Amino acid sequence: MVVGPLLPLMLLVLLPVVLIALLLARALGAERTGLHRGALAARWVGLPLGMAVMMLVIILGASGRTPDSGPLAALGPAAGGIVLLLAIAAGELTLPAPQVAVRRASLRRRTLGTLLPRPAAVLAGLALASLALVTLTGLLLAADGTTFAIEVPPTGDDPGHGAAFGPFPGGDYTVTIAAGTAALVLVAVGALVLILRRRPSDDVQDLLLRRRSSTSVAGAVVLAAAACTVPVALAVLRPLVQVRGEFALTPGMEAGTWIAVVGIGLGLLALPVGLAMVMVPELLARSGPRTGASAAIAVEEAAR
Template structure:
């Protein structure tokens, strides 16, 4: 039997843009929900204490607020989504590599759709959570609300921008896949040693 070199693609099937968008959306969602959980009282409302005009203490309560009663179910529901996305991406990556441009494009399209679902799910969750934080914090000014508002505002903006981005990744994955392929340049290759008839067939 003769040894033959099989040319295999070593590229990651997931476009860099899709990876960055999904990581950004997921990271912002986790950060916003974590902050809202730490700010909430009894897991469901936000309260502030201020000095009253008569020298007394004025307590302001804003409810509902995205505390643990809301964020824990969000985290629990996100876990199977992320795990499923990782497993599907792993399955796409473990497919028999090929230098065929059409095969590479197909794998990039598939991975873009998977990551787009993650972006879309995070955006659909981030917009109401961050938006509710902004509404409640703005209506109950007090100590410690400024920093939270500085986070919730951009978080809501990220969610709004991620909505069309995630939708485009799911509906039009080829656009992102082709742009990524053009930016990546030539597909790097590695030589994999094969044996026997199977190797001979792989070179045909």
């Protein structure tokens, strides 16, 4: 991918949105977001730190001199997302222990299904699906691991001609992106399990706190997937636009053009959505999961 020229664009899009999200989270405050101060502080640190790690990996990969260094730049978004996920998990561990004499617990079994709000899960799934579709498109259109090529066969007096473009998100980039995304998803699942199994708090809305933290985890996945989708889609679109008019595009190339355009649009839209999920999770997690009957509450144990 032509990552170098995309750095100013990524900064131009991401930085203002990050600042707005941080200011909005600060204005709302810990009580209104349903996140205690330790969790908010972890996000304020993790978000810019994740962005810094992402940009560092991209710059190091793009400036490398070996053939394998270019695809390594595609690990940047996943690396930044993992840093943010670790920060969210660390913030969850700062939740104060109960300070009451009698602990209470719901008799209803908690699962990841009740922990993660459905809209958050859907948004994370769509972001990952968009990344997978754009990456697969690049793989199918690539002539090899890092090149896109098109040619006109010889006809009559025309000896034939062609053009090649690179770096292009072919097989080499696909393997790297798949590995980074797999690591991102594994860390996200680990963070969700940590949120699910953490000790109870003294907040009467403890389950709601867990749901809002899990929404932030899903938001980190959305952010990382979108930050990867946009440059990959741009890299797919660039040669397809340049050869249009000079070469006859195949149906696959025409479809790839539209997939790349839609991928860019969805990726740019997903960036502020993911940031809102991370910093202001109550937009999606406003209440506990819906159930047919109220949860039964029983005395678990008396403090000694």
